[in-house]
Structures are given as C-alpha cells and as structure tokens.
Amino acid sequence: MADDSAPRCGSHGGDPADEDTALVERAADALAGVSLPDGLGDDPFTAGVVTDVRADTGTVTIAVSLDPAGTTGDLDPETADTAVERLRSAVFEVPGVEEVHVEEADAGDDSGPDGTAANDAAAGGEPHGHGEGDHNVHEHPEPAAERTLDGVDHVVAVASAKGGVGKTTVSVALARGLAAAGLDVGLFDADVYGPNVPELLDVEGPVRATEDGAAAPVERAGVETMSVGLLSDGGPLAWRGSMAHEALSELLFDTAWGHTVEGDGDGGERGGDDAALDVLVLDVPPGTGDIPLTITQSVPVDGTVLVSTPAATALSDTARFRDLLDENGVPALGVVRNMDGFTCPTCGDTHDLFDADADPGETLDTAVLASLQFDASLRERLAVDADGDRTTDATGEAELPDAARELASAVGDRLALDDDAPVPEAAVDVRGMPERPRREHVRAEAADTAPGGTLSVVDAAPPDSLLSTVADGFGCAIDRLDPRVRRHDDDRWSLTVERPPAGADPGPDATTADRDGRNSDGGDADRPEVTGP
Numbered sequence: 001m002a003d004d005s006a007p008r009c010g011s012h013g014g015d016p017a018d019e020d021t022a023l024v025e026r027a028a029d030a031l032a033g034v035s036l037p038d039g040l041g042d043d044p045f046t047a048g049v050v051t052d053v054r055a056d057t058g059t060v061t062i063a064v065s066l067d068p069a070g071t072t073g074d075l076d077p078e079t080a081d082t083a084v085e086r087l088r089s090a091v092f093e094v095p096g097v098e099e100v101h102v103e104e105a106d107a108g109d110d111s112g113p114d115g116t117a118a119n120d121a122a123a124g125g126e127p128h129g130h131g132e133g134d135h136n137v138h139e140h141p142e143p144a145a146e147r148t149l150d151g152v153d154h155v156v157a158v159a160s161a162k163g164g165v166g167k168t169t170v171s172v173a174l175a176r177g178l179a180a181a182g183l184d185v186g187l188f189d190a191d192v193y194g195p196n197v198p199e200l201l202d203v204e205g206p207v208r209a210t211e212d213g214a215a216a217p218v219e220r221a222g223v224e225t226m227s228v229g230l231l232s233d234g235g236p237l238a239w240r241g242s243m244a245h246e247a248l249s250e251l252l253f254d255t256a257w258g259h260t261v262e263g264d265g266d267g268g269e270r271g272g273d274d275a276a277l278d279v280l281v282l283d284v285p286p287g288t289g290d291i292p293l294t295i296t297q298s299v300p301v302d303g304t305v306l307v308s309t310p311a312a313t314a315l316s317d318t319a320r321f322r323d324l325l326d327e328n329g330v331p332a333l334g335v336v337r338n339m340d341g342f343t344c345p346t347c348g349d350t351h352d353l354f355d356a357d358a359d360p361g362e363t364l365d366t367a368v369l370a371s372l373q374f375d376a377s378l379r380e381r382l383a384v385d386a387d388g389d390r391t392t393d394a395t396g397e398a399e400l401p402d403a404a405r406e407l408a409s410a411v412g413d414r415l416a417l418d419d420d421a422p423v424p425e426a427a428v429d430v431r432g433m434p435e436r437p438r439r440e441h442v443r444a445e446a447a448d449t450a451p452g453g454t455l456s457v458v459d460a461a462p463p464d465s466l467l468s469t470v471a472d473g474f475g476c477a478i479d480r481l482d483p484r485v486r487r488h489d490d491d492r493w494s495l496t497v498e499r500p501p502a503g504a505d506p507g508p509d510a511t512t513a514d515r516d517g518r519n520s521d522g523g524d525a526d527r528p529e530v531t532g533p
C-alpha cells in the first residue's frame with residue numbers, strides 16, 4: 001500500500017463533490033497496488049511516478065511523472081508505455097470509473113495534494129471528451145485529426161496490444177496481399193520500437209528526396225515503403241512522446257506516395273490514377289499507450305486490423321485496446337489470429353500453441369479476418385530478397401502465403417475497395433430494425449432458405465454478429481458456414497452465406513448459438529469468407 005504521507009491524491013479546482021472524493025480514494029488505492037516495471041520503483045506514489053489523482057464525474061485523471069529521479073533519458077519507451085498502461089488499467093477496474101486520462105506531471109510541479117498538472121482539462125471546467133485525442137495523454141501534442149494524406153484513398157492501421165505478436169509480419173502480409181490483388185499499396189512502418197519492415201522488404205536508408213524535397217518511398221514487390229527505420233541509420237530508436245509523434249507525422253505526411261525513388265537514385269512516378277495509393281497500411285508501434293493511439297487518431301484511418309495470438313491474456317489485452325480505439329473513434333475491421341496452431345511436419349497433426357479454448361473473434365467481439373499458423377518459413381516467404389522481387393515473378397507468385405491473400409481479401413471487402421460490388425439480390429434488409437426483431441427476422445429467413453441455397457442480409461454496420469443467428473436458423477454449427485462480409489458504402493454491409501446441403505453434417509453443438517450472436521463452441525465463429533477483393 002502507499003505511504004500515507006506520499007503525495008498520492010489531490011483535489012483540483014475547489015472542493016470536489018463527495019462522489020469524486022470517494023472515486024479518487026478508490027482510484028488511489030488501486031494505483032497503490034500497481035507493480036511498476038523494473039527501474040521505476042515499487043510503489044507508484046512513494047516512487048513519485050503518480051503525483052496527482054483527480055476525479056470529475058466518473059472521469060479520473062492521473063498525473064504521471066516518468067522522470068521521478070531525473071533519469072528519464074534512460075527509460076526506454078516501451079517501459080514507459082507499460083508503466084502508463086498498468087496505471088491506467090488499474091484505475092479502469094475501479095467501480096464507478098468511466099474514463100481515465102493520464103497526463104504528464106508538470107515538470108515544475110512537485111505535486112503535492114494541491115498539485116496542478118499541465119493540460120488540466122478540469123481547469124477550464126471542460127473535461128476531455130471521447131474522440132479528441134485525450135484518452136491517454138502523456139507528453140504529446142493534440143492529434144492533428146483533420147489532416148489528410150494526399151493521394152491516399154484508404155488507410156488501414158495494423159496494431160497490437162503487445163509487442164512481438166506478429167504485427168509487422170501481418171502488415172507486410174496485408175500490403176503484399178493487396179499488391180498481389182493489383183492494388184496500389186503503400187506501407188508506412190511507424191513502429192518506433194522495432195521498425196523491421198526495411199529488413200523484410202530489403203529497403204535501406206537514407207531516405208531520398210523527390211525534386212520537391214518530399215521523402216520518396218521505395219517500391220518493393222509492388223509496395224511503396226517508408227519506415228522510421230530508414231531514419232535511424234541502423235542505430236536504436238529511442239523516441240517517445242511528442243518527439244516520436246512529431247517525427248512520425250512529419251515523415252508520414254511528407255512522404256510523396258506515388259513518387260518512388262529506386263535504390264540507385266532514379267526516380268519513378270505512378271501515373272494514370274488520380275490517387276497514388278489505393279491503400280496505405282500503417283504498421284503502428286505495439287502497446288496501448290500514447291504513440292499508437294495518437295497515430296491512429298492523427299491520420300484518417302478507415303479501420304484497424306488488430307493482431308493477437310490466441311493466448312487468453314493477449315486476447316484480454318487486445319479487447320481492452322479495441323475498446324480504447326473504439327472510444328477514440330477508430331473502428332476495428334477485425335482481428336488476425338496469429339501463431340494459431342502449428343502443424344507438425346512429421347506427423348501432420350495440428351497442435352495448439354496457446355489455450356485451446358480461447359477464440360479471438362469471440363473474446364474481442366469482432367470478426368476474425370485471417371488466421372496464420374506458426375510457420376517458421378513465413379518470414380522468408382513474405383520477405384523480398386536483395387535481388388528484387390522474388391515472390392511476384394512468374395515462378396515465385398505462388399510463394400506468397402495464402403493467408404496474405406486471404407487477409408487482403410477480407411480487408412478489401414471491409415474497405416469497399418470494389419465499389420462496384422452490387423448488394424446481393426434479394427438480400428434481407430435489416431437496417432434500422434431493433435436488435436431482437438432483427439435477429440428473429442434473420443433467423444426466420446435462414447430457416448426458410450432451402451438447403452444449398454444462399455441467404456444474404458444487409459445491415460447498416462458490420463453484420464458479423466448475425467452469423468450465429470443465421471447458423472441457428474440453418475440448424476448447423478457456425479464453423480460449417482463459409483460467410484462473406486462486404487462493405488458497400490458507409491451504411492450498407494452485406495453478409496452472404498450458403499446453407500449447407502441437405503444431409504450435410506450439421507457440425508458439433510449445432511444449436512449452441514446464443515441470442516447475443518455468440519456461439520459457445522469456441523470454434524471459428526464470425527469468421528468471414530476470404531476471397532479476392
């Protein structure tokens with residue numbers, strides 16, 4: 001527990017209401033129990049990491065100093081993010097807390113109970129609101145939410161709550177899969193902690209300039225690439241907070257997408273299309289901290305592809321991250337299940353590497369876009385070798401893993417890249433219907449669909465959760481279905497499913513779909529079909 005003499009709780013802006021005071025006390029108790037990463041001390045209060053806690057009608061603000069001993073320069077950014085995330089998560093768990101803000105303790109503020117932190121929303125009586133870049137505020141400027149990326153049609157962020165789960169692998173797989181489908185694709189490696197894209201795509205610094213002085217991306221395997229790794233000259237990157245954000249923004253917005261410079265300095269320019277890129281994939285730094293959130297907010301992101309292993313802890317972290325993105329107006333397109341089993345080359349059996357019962361789609365309440373097994377050759381198959389583009393030439397095309405194409409297809413469908421795709425004929429339109437009648441209608445339509453026939457449903461939002469209702473109406477297990485989800489425009493999404501033929505095995509637990517649209521068999525619920533965009 002915290003030392004009672006420590007500067008643990010402060011009120012701000014006059015006498016707080018009784019419930020605010022009680023909330024501050026509960027939040028402080030939760031914070032006192034947080035175990036900080038090594039090097040930051042044992043107790044957040046006695047270590048001086050938490051300098052102030054305030055509450056305002058359900059919103060708790062924590063003032064944090066990651067330089068309590070004047071040694072921040074030595075603190076690596078991932079540790080800083082981990083510390084902030086632990087503090088924030090602890091407060092989130094406190095009953096009555098609806099929102100948590102983390103702000104940097106003012107350097108000049110030694111923060112006693114009366115400490116006043118910079119950036120204090122309450123000072124103006126104007127608490128930070130959702131979607132304004134405030135959720136995890138520590139040391140970064142206001143996100144430039146209105147900036148657009150010239151010549152870029154769609155932006156997809158690939159993000160993960162934890163490092164090392166395969167985010168870069170998935171970013172490259174997605175970019176390459178989209179390029180293989182004939183789209184103009186860019187890949188921006190914003191992973192300040194581990195910018196590995198250059199290595200995978202055989203891109204080297206320094207960043208070259210176009211005639212206009214903008215940063216020129218390098219094209220590899222049909223993917224235009226730019227990476228913070230190209231700025232580091234091979235040295236470690238230790239950016240954090242505003243420095244990282246500003247440098248990343250500058251590089252991202254100053255990149256001349258569509259104007260590539262080859263390795264030998266010759267320039268090239270994509271012609272023809274109005275837009276230089278159909279899709280820009282952003283490889284976002286891992287974690288739920290400041291940098292990932294700021295990036296996804298300051299760029300007009302169409303949606304996020306979350307990457308998670310099927311481990312239960314990774315899933316719960318990812319679910320929290322998903323909620324955070326949601327609260328900040330960044331929609332999740334779905335999740336990629338990485339390291340999802342391992343097929344033994346000797347016996348041919350597939351083994352689970354993590355808890356067998358955990359299902360990312362179900363835990364995260366979002367669609368599973370693709371699954372990648374653990375495959376030691378995956379990196380090599382996604383990589384581009386020094387001689388150029390070995391996987392898109394005539395013989396190498398097949399080397400690109402199917403999962404890369406599948407992922408690209410699922411993402412393409414959800415971005416409505418094929419804007420000519422018609423809404424399926426005779427689709428059941430459930431837009432605007434209340435939840436219960438909507439499900440009952442879909443269940444009845446499914447029950448009326450002849451075996452071997454096709455049911456299509458149109459909804460105003462991603463209709464993944466209706467799949468269990470369809471399965472219920474068909475009288476089969478979800479994993480017997482091969483659905484396709486497609487976005488047609490902002491408020492029209494379709495779900496198309498074929499009813500298994502008569503006599504087909506209905507599958508295990510065919511009747512376990514519940515009324516919330518989840519199935520309880522732990523199988524491939526809500527998993528969309530993955531075909532070419």
Ligand SMILES: Nc1ncnc2c1ncn2[C@@H]1O[C@H](COP(=O)(O)OP(=O)(O)OP(=O)(O)O)[C@@H](O)[C@H]1O
Nearest residue numbers: 163164165166167168169194286339373374375379
């Ligand atoms: N499905 C897979 N099968 C085998 N190895 C994989 C798979 N996915 C990722 N890896 C390997 O795991 C390591 C980490 O992957 P990757 O760099 O993509 O993760 P990351 O989440 O981007 O990591 P970081 O947090 O460092 O940015 C790499 O060596 C990669 O080749």
